[in-house]
Amino acid sequence: MLTNSSDAACSLRGFPGVSFVGDDNGTQIGAPATRRDDVEVTRVWLTPGTSAHASLRIAQAGNYDPAQCQPSAVDGFRVYPPDDTASLFIRYPQPTGCRSASVTLLTVGPLTR
Template identity: 45%
Template sequence: MTRETVPSTRRRASPRHRGSLVGAGVLGVGLFLTGCSGGGSGTAGGPATSASVPSTASPTGSAPASSTASPSSSTSTPTDHPRRCTLAQLDVGATVPSGAGAAGSTALLLTFRDTADVACVLDGFPGVSFVGGGDGTQLGVSARRTGAAQTVTLEPGRTTTALVRVADAGSYPETSCDPTAADGLRVYPPGSTEAAFVRYPTKACRGSTGDSPQLTVASVGTTA
């Protein structure tokens, strides 16, 4: 070891210095060995600069950043947060529940069935009005909303309802009501700009009904 530490081009050391050279050689080897063992432990607890950099170089270092940077990426999937129901995925109809009518009015239940393979959401009130003339001409004013809004998540194949009350046209003064034959109802699902036609022949007030609307509609999720 001492020979490798002292270059061969130097002159031979005197006997009285040889001991110090041997000691220096041992110290040099000790420093080298310490350096090697320090390199092994420095990877985990050595220089701070080398330990903090690998976050951009290793896949494991970059993974947490992508998972915490945008939590909204996991909430955009349809299974977690179903989208609003569109008319294309709904079967819209109406039923007349027995015993639900009152004097001078009739109760209808609008039905909304999810015909798609995924769930969807209906939130609030349908839009409802009478149509006639065989061409979809609106008769009178649209239904007045009543009660509180509700939100319904429709699973595939499931149905929800919304209560509609229809006052008899004969309950209003004929001159102001101007009763007209209605073909049925134009129904907009909540939030939709597309409507379905539901056949319901009756007499509708084409004119004014004053402060008492002929049609009232409750939110989805209501029954008779």
Template identity: 35%
Template sequence: MRLIAAAALVAALPMAACESSSPAPSASMITRPAVAVTPHTPIPEPSVPAASVPGATTPATTGPPTDAQPLGAPYCAATDVALSLENAGGAAGSIYAPIDFTNITARACALFGYPAVSLAVGDPPLSIGPAGEQTTDGEPQQVILGPGAVAHATVRYTQAGNFDCEHAPAEYLLIYPPNQTAAVTLPFDVDVCVQPPIALLHVDYVKPGTAN
């Protein structure tokens, strides 16, 4: 069960990899229904040693709060928002996968900045490969989400096949909402470069509405 894609990042980002001779995957390869998932606190010590999974490590809390203070509403906690992936699209060896954040509470909350993302595998999920890198295109703006409102942040996954590296399978996208230390996982079946470790994920800052 291997999908080579999952839902999307900023289309204008440069690609860090040389072009692959194999065709780019179609969006249908990673099309998933949008599903709300249950947030969890930072993952405890795994029940199996991380060394049993090539390149896997116990995930660190990669989404520490920023110094910026919200205006008009408190930050959205991981339990305030349901996360889902929009249908992915591919281009030149990359997959663009927007993460939707839907406010499921009866009050407004704020999102500001970048979510922290990484690929993960196992149960409990272990981070595998380098964490996602932030894009530098534009300046983040605070997004106020009323009840039921949606914002998104786009993730770009560059295919591991574009690189000369040892591959390992990932099963999930591990996501820390901006300014939060509790993570959410979404299914994301792709390959990871573990040796040498190569950052295959780039993430954009949160923007209002959906990407599509």
């Protein structure tokens, strides 16, 4: 969820960038999230204090051959708002990621209200 903490309205359009991170230092674990191509992308207008969110699907690392996946504990997510180079960290140490970039566990939808 991204919240407008400014005093002015703003807008966002598109997909956040999302990756697992780990190793207690923010190292990206595996492939970044792929973007859903089955949903419409629209501009989201946020007045001060309002929020937008995106759906995130997480596949289970245990569904893949360990030799291909290279299972790894994760600390959480690195999230980039659309058209931004500054990232946010969201602690979420429960899932297991795949170190291999050939396995994509994350799928993200566009921002909505």
